[in-house]
Amino acid sequence: MVDDVRVDEREDGGRRPDPEVEPKARRRQFSPGYKLRILAEYEAATGPGAKGAILRREKLYSAHIVEWRKARDAGALAGLSKPKGRPPVDDRDREMERLRAEKERLEKELAKARFVIEVQGKSLGALGEALRGHARDHRRPELAEQAERIVEEGLSSLVEKVSVSEACRALGRARATHYRRHRKSPAPARPAPIPHKERRQPAALSAAERARLVEVLHSERFVDASPDQVWATLLDEGVYLASPRTMYRVLAERGETGERRRQATHPAHVKPELVAAKPNEVWSWDITKLRGPKKWSYFYLYVIIDVYSRYVVGWMVADRESAVLAEDLITASCQKQSVNPDQLTIHADRDTSMTSKTVALLLADLAITRSHSRPRVSNDNPYSEAHFKTLKYRPDFPSSFATLQDARVWCRTFFDYYNNDHRHSGIGLLTPATVHHGEAALVREARARVLDAAYAAHPERFVRQPPTPPKPPQPAWINRPQHEEDQPVDSDATSS
Missing domain, CATH: 1.10.10 (Arc Repressor Mutant, subunit A)
Incomplete structure (x- = not known):
């Protein structure tokens, strides 16, 4: 599979990452050769589940295979499958180059060793050790001077050909001692430190x-x-x-700075804290853009999602962003879900359509509590943002829509799949429709029976404990308070 990181070839045949940094993150790309190879392997697979195993191994969707097969049949991949770049280097040439460099290195090391042996003589190191051993006797200081003089002469000769570290190691002298005795400049005077608080700056x-x-x-x-x-x-x-x-x-x-003008002081916005323990208790809605046929042209997708069940209770695709359209969407969604007065809270961010007077009056007439994200806080509306990512990261999501009708057709297919077939990880891998319509307990019991049968057939495959289905949906929070995180969940709140 083609790597996401581009590489370039070195002269010795190795591979290393390209140092170029793209100003914009690049998505995963596939070379024509890789596409042809995967297509051939996919079409040759005949066993049960063989094609699905290839897709999961290569981290692909079936939509990729369909698209690549069309391109291959049209002949778009034939001219691009030839390898690019310089021809590969022969392994024999690479090995000869390595041996030649190794030979040159060994010759240099041999020349250094011969020179060190020549300077050392047969017993220079032994003589230095013996003289230093006798020099420990304070009655023989002349022997210490003689030993140091011999070592200095040897070092002076060696440092002309080899490094200081190698010369010191050959003659048994510490490298720090050599540098300390051959300082090129006198040690700088270090004045006594002055505490920072007592230190007066020259420019003060x-x-x-x-x-x-x-x-x-x-x-x-x-x-x-x-x-x-x-x-x-x-x-x-x-x-x-x-x-x-x-x-x-x-x-x-002196404590004499501060704002003295007649400047308005804005109060701190309260962090929204909402909890949904059953369907139609808290809704979240937002608007996202869908690219149109031309540059800077967009269609606008309005989506209302139930926070507890993740069920999309209403959506609309329009050619503009309007508070009037938002009013129509909320009204129709409340009628379809049979929302009673003082039952529902609708959360949204602070876009103009969400905070408009038209929507505010509508919510007041319907006895619906409204909630808004704090200014410049992007994670106060997480459920709508996560839903839009699920929508736009689908493998069949178009890069643009030719017409408004095309956008509606695609969204109609997606939302039907999302509500009725998508297993959501946040609600125990159940579909939003199952949770929203109160069928979660029945589906979980059916799953438990299947797992019990699997455990009875092969208990050795479950080491720690018998398998259980994922936990049922829990109350969903927007900005859960800290003191609530450790509290047990109220059974009455989750009974529905």
Whole structure:
């Protein structure tokens, strides 16, 4: 399978990642040769489940096979299946190049070894060790000087041909000792450290200058002016006391900075905290764009999803984003689901259609509580965002739609599949329709019977415990409070 990361060929035949970084993330791509190979293997597979095994192994969908087969039949892959780039390097040439480099390296190492042996002589190392051993006796200091002189002469000769590390290792001297004794410049003087709080910066204002600056800032002339205004006014008069930043710093040290203008203070937005323990308790809705036939042309998909069951209770594809269309969608969805007054809460983000007066009045007339995400908080509406990703990451999702009718036909097929056939991981791998219409318990009991039969037939395949179906749907939260995360779930709330 073709790698997602492009590679280039080195001269020695190896492969390494291409250092180029794309400004935009690239999606997975397949070469023509890979497509032809997979098509041939897929069409040759005849056993039960063989074709499905190929698709799962290669991480492909059946839609890929259909698309590639059409391209192959049209002859689009024939001209692209030839390999590109330089011809492969012969293994024999690569091995000869490696042996030649190894030979040159060994010759250099041999020349160094011969030179070291020549300098060492037959007993230079032994002589140095013996002299240093006698030098431990404080009564024989001349032997220590003689040993150091011999070692220094040997090092002076060796460092001309080999590295300092190799020379020190050959003559038994520590490398740090050699560098310390051959320092090229005297060690810098290190003054005694001064605590940071007691350290005075050379560019800091003196006490008299700070007092003068505070007096000017507190004067009747500049008491209502900002430091920038004070600095500019004095500069035009030929006076410079300090920079505007220094003025701000001096005032901050005295606690005299802050906003003094008549500026509105916006209250903090409350984080929405909603819980759905049964269908038609909390809905979430949003609008996403579908690419049209031309650049910068879009169709708009309105979707309302039940937070507890993940069931799509209403959707609409239109050529514009409008609060009037949103009003029609909400009204029709409430009528189809037989929503009673004071039963439902509808959550949305802060787009213009969601916060419009038209929608607000409609929700008030229907006795529906409305909830909105906080400004600039993208994860306050997670269920709608996750649903749109499921929709747009389908393998058959078109890159664009030619007409509004094409978009509606595709969405009609998708939502029928999503509600009735899609096993959702967030609701125990049940379909949204099963949970929304109260059939979850029956399906879970049927699954349990199948698993019990499998366990009775082969108990050795289940090591830890008998298998059980996934847990039933739990209450779904939007921004679950911290104190609720450890609380047990109310059985009455999940009975439906």
